[in-house]
Amino acid sequence: MTRAVQITFDCADPAGLAPFWAEALGYRVQDPPAGFPSWEAALEAMNVPPEHRNDASAVVDPDGVGPRLFFQKVPEGKQVKNRVHLDVRAAPGLDGDARMKALEEEADRLVALGAARVQRHEPAPPLAAGHIVMTDPEGNEFCLD
Incomplete structure (x- = not known):
């Protein structure tokens, strides 16, 4: 059985890094949930506090072929060379x-x-x-x- 793969990046600024990778790969920032005009509106409706609204972001292949890239905020900065790239x-x-x-x-x-x-x-x-x-x-x- 094959499995779908998501690639996750630990980072300081998910909302800033996601658009870079979307542009680099020809992807797009993932749309907000159905019924919401923006992520800000969705997060507001979900009662996510403002200080946590940049905790995650994702980009997706518009053709649905490539893996989803997920960006999650972590407190520590990058310290050594990536083991996977x-x-x-x-x-x-x-x-x-x-x-x-x-x-x-x-x-x-x-x-x-x-x-x-x-x-x-x-x-x-x-x-x-x-x-x-x-x-x-x-x-x-x-x-x-």
Whole structure:
């Protein structure tokens, strides 16, 4: 039996990080529950105190194919390198210079959204196609692959 997967990010600002990942992946911030025009209205109706209205957020694949990303507020900051990270497939089917050019263009786009570049790894055939290590606005590592 296969199971659906949700990827969870511990973070300081769920409402700030969710839109970054929605933009990075072509996802969208999850809609509020049916009958509510906004999350603020839904949380108000659920009697969630204002200080807890940024405790969680989520983004979803508009095509319903990719996993849901869930962002939960935690009190501690990031302290060490991630043991698991996302590879954002920004250059599928491309090799060599064309691949690295596509990765560089995507890196520039994501930096404009708040990401940071960490390191570029050049292609080293036959096993390494080249990639760029990045961090999201809260310092979580990911790769452009």
